[in-house]
Amino acid sequence: NAGVMQNPRHLVRRRGQEARLRCSPMKGHSHVYWYRQLPEEGLKFMVYLQKENIIDESGMPKERFSAEFPKEGPSILRIQQVVRGDSAAYFCASAYSNRVGNTEAFFGQGTRLTVV
């Protein structure tokens, strides 16, 4: 079991470009969570998805950010028209249960986005 796989590990984008971050959950996990982490800070929840459904996107900025978890393939976090303030580490986590508070969440190594 390869664990949660995120790619790319590092991504550099110019202001105004699009950033696409991919996350493959652990085998057998159908619950995916995206978090953003700024330097020296904790993780901020962005969105929770199940296969083909967005369950909770209360942490997603209203504009430019979107996420999907298709029936086949990885979950994608897309940031359109990136700005310097989007520079951060983006982490994906997966869990077996939808009650993630009752079970361990497995995290990927993150994608470090730098907007220049």
Next chain:
Amino acid sequence: SQQGEEDPQALSIQEGENATMNCSYKTSINNLQWYRQNSGRGLVHLILIRSNEREKHSGRLRVTLDTSKKSSSLLITASRAADTASYFCATASEYGNKLVFGAGTILRVKS
């Protein structure tokens, strides 16, 4: 607003000493979890303590939970240089469908 808040923000100790980190939260919880994050890496789950438990052990880790004070502590005994990392507490949201993290404690263990 953040559910969990850790203190201290940073802690520096010598190898072999014990390290204690505290976490406070604001609302009722079912469980509380602790995670570790090495520099530049993802988070690794350490331990989960349920609301009806007061103390839990795992190797050199000891976690306590006081639901009346809405606080938890993580004790690492006989610390090692490899314990150098950031430590986060996390609680589940009201519907249990997402984890909310505190700002973390940065632990540095000097050899």
